[in-house]
Amino acid sequence: MDLRQAVGQRIMAGFPGTEIDETFAALVRTHKIGNVILFRRNIESREQLTRLCRELKELIRAETGAEPLIAIDQEGGVVTRLSDDMLNTPGAMALAAAGGDAPYRAGLLTARELRSCGVNFNLAPVLDVNSNPANPVIGVRSFGDDPERASELALAFMRGTLEGGVMACGKHFPGHGDTAVDSHLGLPLVEKGREELERCELPPFRKAIGAGIPAIMTSHVLFPRLEPERLPATMSRRLLTGLLREELGFGGVIISDCMEMDAIAKFYGTVEGAVASIAAGADIVCISHTAALAQETAERLLAGLEDGSLPKAEFDCSLERLARAKSNLSQADGLPGATEADAREVRQMLERSLTLLYGPMPELGERPFFVGCGPVRASLVSSHVRETPAFPDYMAQALGGYALVTSDDPEEGEIAKAVQAAAESSCIVLGTCNAHLKPGQLALMEALGALGKPMAVAALRNPYDLLNLPQGAAGIAAWEYTVRGLEVLAPLLSRKRQFTGVMPLVHSVF
Structure with a gap:
């Protein structure tokens, strides 16, 4: 794998429509982008999504020689990306209210639906403990406000996801549940020290790591009592390498939240933030919308490898983590999706909630x-x-x-x-x-x-x-x-x- 291909493995990019456009195809051909994120804008039906995923895999495999991660935020409830002819489960807090095995079943049914179309990476479950009622962005996306119970339910969703053949991702490390600002629009700050975080925010991440979660997403949140340099967790080596990797012992894939969110783009710059996130310890930086920013990020990362400002040894370790994660992906695309019985079960989950x-x-x-x-x-x-x-x-x-x-x-x-x-x-x-x-x-x-x-x-x-x-x-x-x-x-x-x-x-x- 040459340096350009190596850099492409560290970036996840998106595109605007329901088909691969020439801009995105050129990004893959020229900069070897190895991973894709899909949104509602990319999906109009089950049939179309299946075709799109097949074409994405063909393109990326041919240009990079590696299997792509095709990711989606299919949490359920208020954060769903799938079209209306597909299975969309209730969200985390509704699943918690429904009780029983609803979180596990939701994770399993969602994974089967995604895998049937070729999506292999679900950016869920939310591990945030929604301890702040004024939180404008998490709320019902969380499994609750009690760390023990939220951990138990989130891990049930994770188990269902993995058993369904799809890679799962816990988010948003080290916690987005006690914020009063939406990081899509501003830069949240949490004034908690380590002891307070150990009581509330960190337990779900510790438990998820112990249970083998394969990926964790970072938060664009300031934790000044842990990171004094006014860097959000996404860009903090103290938090990503020091806390998550070394102290908590996480050996899976660290992926950033979207670097085009205002918390990064407005205060640090998307490209500068992405390079800093890689240097801090992220394996993948997510640039969800703008091909030019993904291209510039790829060029900056390549330059960093060539001039030595990004250590080659760390870069290689990250590539090994990504290769391991991709080797575990299910190759069983085209399996049956949701049945009428599955749809009735999901409807009953919502009714019970x-x-x-x-x-x-x-x-x-x-x-x-x-x-x-x-x-x-x-x-x-x-x-x-x-x-x-x-x-x-x-x-x-x-x-x-x-x-x-x-x-x-x-x-x-x-x-x-x-x-x-x-x-x-x-x-x-x-x-x-x-x-x-x-x-x-x-x-x-x-x-x-x-x-x-x-x-x-x-x-x-x-x-x-x-x-x-x-x-x-x-x-x-x-x-x-x-x-x-x-x-x-x-x-x-x-x-x-x-x-x-x-x-x-x-x-x-x-």
Whole structure:
């Protein structure tokens, strides 16, 4: 393997469409890029994805002589990339609420679906402990706020993934659960020392390493009490080599989160950050969107090898880790994907996950009023809203009554209009989406609660909205604002089905 091919193994790149474009093909031919990340933009159907993966493997094998990693963020729930004709499981916190073997089965079914199309690397599970209710980017992507329980459930998902023949990746080391800034948009900071991290953030990573997780993704988060140079974990040799490799004993693949996220691109520069991440100990840097940045990164890494600023011995060790990981990949592409029975099982997982707090669910009566915002993409990592109807409109059509759709952060005039509209209702059902981070939604909840009518609040993403329930209102954790989420919620609102979910958050006072 020559130096250019060696450099290409250390980069994972993406491209914009549902077919390989000439820009990406040239990137592979010229710079020997050896790994690919896929997003929703790349996938329109099972058949198309299968064809795309086959063509990617043919191209990369021919140009690099090595098997590519074809990666995807298929966590389930709010972070899904697969098309609607494929299997999309609930997200981590919903799986935790569903109980039983749901996390293991979700990992297994997801892996089988991915492998059937040729995807061999799932960037999941999330190992972050969501200890901060104000976290704008993790939330329901986490298995919970208790390190022991979150570890147990995440490792069950990991076991299912590996048994399904797909490489798994724990994220985001050393923890993204106690941040109040989305690293897609800014640079988060966690002011915890080692002792505090050992109590909360690090246990899931320790357990995952002990259980043989093959890859770990880094976080673009500052930990100034561990890394005094104002470098995020992704760029910190103290954290990647010192803590993760040497102290925790991780011998698998370290992959960066996307280097085009603002936490890196805005504060350090994508290319500079990528080179620093490789020097810090990452095996792969992920440049998800822009071919020119992947090209420049490849050129800078090649120059570093040639001038000795990147030690050749370390580079070779990383290549050996990647070769081992790729040698373990299943070659059984084209196996059957999800069956109708699998789809029913996934639907039942979501049905089991919906959780009632402070019940009982009130009767809707003859004139229920459904109110709340339309679907919102809560963070850049979340899936794009896929023609999901607004909660109020959907429920009024399905269950009768009338509806009012508000903005996601309503102002005083909108709130007054909603209160006036609710005056003649038999029951108020409010749908929220991250209301705990939206003062207008909280004000709307309070104003409607002051009417003293029978009321229920459905939290359609993070359940922390329910910490602000008006007295006497029922609270529902519904986990995801999707068409299928609304479909399984409707019969629970009408009391035709019973709630069975168990709240997986143990450190929040529900």
